[in-house]
Amino acid sequence: MLEAIAKADTLIEAMGWIRRFRGKTTVIKLGGSVLDDDNALLHILLDVIFMETVGMKPVVVHGGGKAINRALAEANVEPQFIQGRRYTDDMTLDVVRRVLAGDVNRHLTEEIERLGGRAMNLSVHTTNVLFGERLKLETGEDLGHVGKVTEVDRDVIEGLLYTDQVPIIPSMCEDRDGNLYNVNADTAAMAVAQALGAEKLVFLSDVNGVRLDKDDPNTIIHSLSEAKARELIASGHIAEGMIPKVEACLETLxxxxxxxxxxxxRLRHSLLLEIYTSEGVGTELFREPPTATA
Known part of the structure; x- marks a missing residue:
């Protein structure tokens, strides 16, 4: 009986957050090692289905770097990276289109359907919603068929959300001439969140959030304002690879x-714990409301 009461208390705590976010759009960036961990992926997709069931409007934007690397290895192609971005020649683009926009995109959609939800894959093979142009580095280095998103088809995405389906979007875009580009999944998710005016953008990472000490998970900062984030970057507490991620988050805000x-x-039900509990399990970045003037 005590266990049952504890479960009821958890539901009551969640009720306030459920009511607050009902009808709101949340963009979830899915990629990295999570896609290769069947158990973690299962619970993430169950969380996504729960979010839709209680009235939120989740949108999934995904990468697929490890699956692409495996496919390239099978084709005896060595992956190349320039400034952290995958160099994409003709053969690599074909693999990205087949694996990322095909295999991975369909698998995520089919898994949500298998688990009892409703989803629709939106890719260059079905209905493309990401449009853009070739990415040019300031250094002048050529990345091949790598692009950036400049336009998102909101109507298609919002139409699916209106019919209680979860859009599943791979990180590829198309230009006005029909050329395809490989896109960084983080920046693709940011573009979608900005276009939709999302309530939340969630990055599923391999770390538990922003830390005061990058090597100590117990130093996680659960709530981080824009001003405090810039202060921690200046002081060196936010360093190395976390700097561009935090700066991208601030730009999105x-x-x-x-x-x-x-x-x-990788934490079981991390999405639900972050959104529907008071404490959360990761780092929430926000902008302070403007100060009232007399």
């Missing part, structure tokens, strides 16, 4: 997204 979350996707 500047463009109309309510809050950005960085959470460990």
């Amino acid at each position: 500047d463009r109309g997204v309510g809050k950005v979350h960085i959470i460990d996707g």
Whole structure:
């Protein structure tokens, strides 16, 4: 009986958050090792289905780097990276289209359907919703068929959300001439969140959030304002690879997204724990409301 009461208390705690976020859009960036961990992926997709069931409007944007690397290895192609971005020649683009926009995209959609939810894969093979142009580095280095998203087809995505389906979007875009480009999944998710005016953008990561000490998970900062984040970058507490991720989060907040979350996707039900509990399990980044003037 005590266990049953504890479960009821948990539901009551969640009720306030469920009511607050009902009808709101949340963009979830899915990638990295989470896609290769069947158990972690199962619970993430169950969380996504739960979110839709209680009235939120989740949108999944995904990468697939490890699956692409495996396919390239089978084709005896060595992956190349320039400034952290995958160099994409003709053969690599074909693999990205087949694996990322095909195999991975369909698998995520089919898994949500298998688990009892409703989903629709939106890719260059079905209905493309990401449009853009070739990415040019300031250094002048050529990345091949790598692009950036400049336009998102909101109507298609919002139409699916209106019919209680979860859009599943791979990180590829198409230009006006029909050329395809490989896109960084983080930046693709940011573009979608900004276009939709999302309440939340959630990055599922391999770490539990922003830490004061990058090597100590117990130093996680659960709530981080824009001003405090910039202060921690200046002081060196936010360093190395976390700097561009936090700066990208702050840029997204500047463009109309309510809050950005960085959470460990390997933690069971991390999405639900972050969104529907008071404490959360990751880092929530937000902008302070403007100060009232006399």
